[in-house]
Amino acid sequence: MDLSLTLRDLAPGSGVSTIRVFSQRWLAALLWAATFSLCSAAEPPACPEWSPARAQKEIAQLGTQIETWDHAFYVEHRSLVDDAVYDQARSRLANWNMCFPMVAHNASQSPVRYPLSHPIAQTGLDKLRDVAEVRRWLALREDVWIQPKVDGVAVTLVYRRGKLAQMISRGNGERGQDWTHHALVIPAIHNSIPDRREELVLQGELYWQLDGHIQAESHFNARGRAAGAMASNNLSEKQRLSLAVFVWDWPRGPASMPERLSALKTLGYDTSPYTHPVGSVEDAQKWRELWYRQPQPFATDGIVLRRGDRPEGNSWQAQPPTWAAAWKHPAISALAEVTGVEFPVGRTGKIVPVVTLAPTQLGDREIRRVSSGSFQRWLELDVRPGDQLRIGLAGQTIPQIRDVILRATERAPLRIPDPHQYHMLSCWRPTVGCEQQFLARVHWLGEQLEFRGMGEARWLSLLEGGLLPDLLAWSELSSRQLTRVPGIGDKRAEKITDSFQRARELSFYHWMRALGMPAASSFDEHFWRRETFASLVDRDPEEWQNFPGIGASRSQEIVAFLQHPEVEQLQRKLSGMGISGF
Structure with missing residues (x-):
């Protein structure tokens, strides 16, 4: 279970009373402790060796950065950072808050007004980190089904007497924004369905349609494209024709998954080709790998496991349930802390600085060193110990620095060689500096x-x-x-x-x-x-x-x-x- 995901999903006004009873100072520390006690036997990260004054500056800086990301995400419908990096930043802030409680910073989200209530709460999803966690999760549950975790923006569709009445953004899970005027002009969203009950509620993902998209080979920002369209006053022709909805559940629909899938097909929302029973972790791995490496009509960021016999929708809450969880694709980026910088001089005199990192998990690899690419790029980035970097993989194999997320508030001195002293004809003997x-x-x-x-x-x-x-x-x-x-x-x-x-x-x-x-x-x-x-x-x-x-x-x-x-x-x-x- 990854509680850092819950933090992003809990916007102000979410109504989660267990959060509100704690002071902001202790919120992150409490969730951090819960993460380690409930989710894994991992050792908590070591506390930085900072003075109180530096701790206050570092914590405030990271908290402010997270607030900037939150404002862009919730207010402007823009994602400035990958989920993996966001989660790691939240976790790091929680750890620092625990280490230095007297200067803790909660990084509260910007207030957002959500005008519409969801008829059924939109739940979040806990994340299963690896095969072992998936195996444990499956061992405790029966009647489990798998779907691709389509990468878009979550919505609720509300039909009344067969007519589309509302499309509501996920918002904080209990309330969201009114996107109905957009929904009515998107051909892939049905304005009417062959079911005339008083109210019919569907939940799903509004996504950007793609042709033969292979997730393992592309990092197209599909979520940003869909969210950007919803933030506009009027949809363009291309936006109208490119958007669609993947319905993942019918909260008050038929009790069993096969019955729900059949009924959804009748409504015009057929997700049966992407909904399959799983009986083992090997089944889950097979589908996850297929949707990751084979062409699909949408972008995905993992898979979702859910029980077919989940509770009826009226009992759902705006928080991750026990009957569904996500297993994400290998992360395309990670937050890494710099521990040092080396300046090796090559045979021809070329200096390519190498940045050493605290052990950082990126996909299925642990990264401890990353090249800056060139001396000039290192100068531009000015990477120093204590900086927080966003790293990724080039060509799926070579770690590289994407950018500097945060600079250490105190810049560590480095012994930096003069690149002009080294060239193809320098250092034929091992003299000092050579x-x-x-x-x-x-x-x-x-x-x-x-x-x-x-x-x-x-x-x-x-x-x-x-x-x-x-x-x-x-x-x-x-x-x-x-x-x-x-x-x-x-x-x-x-x-x-x-x-x-x-x-x-x-x-x-x-x-x-x-x-x-x-x-x-x-x-x-x-x-x-x-x-x-x-x-x-x-x-x-x-x-x-x-x-x-x-x-x-x-x-x-x-x-x-x-x-x-x-x-x-x-x-x-x-x-x-x-x-x-x-």
Whole structure:
């Protein structure tokens, strides 16, 4: 059960008396404690090590941000943040409130006036977090059915004597806004139905129709599109034709699910193709996966499990029931707290800052590190420890920073390298400030020369042991010297020295690529068979540009590399070692 979802669903005036009896200061702390005591055996998050003054600033800032999101969501019908990030922000605020109760901030929602009462309360849905929770939920219930959790805006349709009388937004679950004038011009919503009872109430999701939508491959903001249409004074032709309703329940309808589905079909709202019985967690997984990865006519954000024999509608309340729950699709974003920033310097001198995070669950993965993409982007974001980031997955696999949700109120100092000091021809030796780029160079060289058993950690051990004063110092190491390095025994040392010796027999191309010559792989095998270091040096930039794919900039880089004093010194040493081409 996820009580943070309930917080978003409980707008002012919801009538939930159990909430109102507590002071605002303790509300979030109470719900936070309930979440952990009722929902899981997870350890509560650790409290930040803040002074009272900083705690007050951090809590107030997060509370204000949540209030901004709430105002946009409830008043302007705009969703500024994914549900997962919102829920995590609410949970984080509750945790901070518990840690620092004297400066707690409740993040109250903006007051919204809802003119119409729902004939039957709109319930929320607790969220099941994973397969284990779904299995436990199913084990305690019978007659369970599954539907896609269509991503739109919840509505109530009220028919009186067969005529559409009202369409009411979900609002706070007990009262909502009057959207009837829009409903009357949407072709997919029937103005009349073949049932003439005094009042007939349906609940469902107003959604934006899509053609062959695959949720796993697209993050189209369908809910925002539907909500935006409802916020307009008059629907455009495209909006009228694009909107439809997925009826998920008939609160006072037939008692059993098969009977309700049959009767709904008669009314013109056939949801039977998307409503199926489930007897196991495997059944639920099958349908969830199908609706996530196969083309559908609407966007979804998960599945809904509900009992077919749920209570009659008059007993429903504006809060999550025990007879229905949601299992959402893998989150597309998450709120992550920054714990540090690293500035690794690569072989070519490029600096791509890496942000370390408190362990953050994103879909089925735990994320602890994320690249900033480039030094320039890090500068623009100015990410520091304590910041709260929104992260997502690029191409479903690579974590990336979407944006900074909140900046720490106290900016942590960082040792930031000057990117202008590092370039393709810097750091050929491990001098102060050059250790990272030098290690990247020697690691690249080892990979190109096919050294066995020489990963980054082992090169670092050699460097720390004083055995790597330059890029080719390894060639003079004996097995005895290697065994003095922690983690290298006699057999490992023999394998490493064998690799070192075999490298001497590799081609001139292998060696030039290992040294880092720009565009070395752009030239074919025939080129390298007839070249030597001297012949490469003899060419001027214009001659290099005669080769396919070599422009003015690249030709200058090649010449600068070949004429660099450190490269010339390496050439002399390689010549003395008898390496081909030097």
